[in-house]
Amino acid sequence: MANDPISQFNISKLLQLDVGGYDISFTNSSLFMVATVAASAAFLIFTTSGRGLIPTRLQSISEMLYEFVAGLLRDSAGSEGMKFFPIVFSLFTFILVANLLGMFPYFFTVTSHIIVTAALAFGVIGMVIVYGFYKNGLGFLKLFVPSGVPGVLIPVVVLIEVISFLSRPISLSVRLFANVLAGHITLKVFAGFVVSLSGLGLGGVIGAILPLAFAVALTGLEFLVAFLQAYVFAILTCMYINDAIHPSH
């Protein structure tokens, strides 16, 4: 197991549950979803329970998170987009905390499974489509017809726009999934080199210095990726929401 870079993504059932032919067992993935939610909700709720006019350190972390996401959404979608603030905030925080929890050794990374990131991405796109039609009616379709395009080109441009719109949920989910997955595999592979090389005696131990340095550097990089992918997911969500609010850009 130690050198298998894939086993860290295995899903193991902790509590067998079958309802109507569906396997809905409580797994290690479910456990870490619960942990992600429990940790972030508890942090956000308990650190702000003092409602301090002058914030404590932990309270100011919560406030910074709030203002960071609020600024992100306001910059992309304007003040009209602020009604989507809870969902954008939840998405960003959930993905960020899930990614960061996954950085602990032996912890499962919820976002390393395509079905989870896809569910989040399709949820976002579904929300954008529903709200877009609800708010603009058929005017939402103007999203696919950029203004200022010559008449002859319109069919081509509309085709491109439709394809790009349809690929959004896929790129949104695959980006997050692939980054987390690839990062964890790479880290595990380099860490595996260290273990197997140092088993070869003195020369191996010396040879293991380089992959060890890589593993250390990659750990730093993975923390960056954990934040960056949550940020990218959140900012793209903000942009799609802006499309739903102002389809004729």
Next chain:
Amino acid sequence: MASTNTEVGVEAGAKAPFPPFQTETFASQLLWLALTFGLFYVLMAKVALPRISSILEVRSDRIAQDLDEANRLKDESDAAIAAYEQELAEAKSRAHAIAQEARDKSKAELDATRAGVEADLASKIADAETRIASIKKKAMSEVGTIAEDTASSIVSELFSGKVTKAEIASAVSSVKG
């Protein structure tokens, strides 16, 4: 991904596909994601975010209020400084006026006193002059009789005879011119 998949199959030596593509785990993951994320969303939307938002609002209100208060106090102190400076200027000009008045008054008094004293002196001088003149006149008139008396006593001593008073008087008046 497909290549990774085969590699895993080979390495693990089993037919188990790459874990993220094991479709039998999807139902469980979707359900638990929906439950946990749904709960998280509700907790954020109903508890955490309104609370943080109210904290931030209270703080920005408080800051705005404090700034207003500071501005008000600044205006007040500016007004107080202006009033003080105006009062100071008024007091200065008043003091100036009072000093000028006092100076004028004392000068006038001094002038009046000097004029009185000079007039007094002048009248005294005039009085003295007239008195001197009268005394001189009187003395001059008395000089004749004294001279007559003196002359008659001298003559009577010298001549032990009698010289008439009328002769002496005519002699004195001829001397007197």
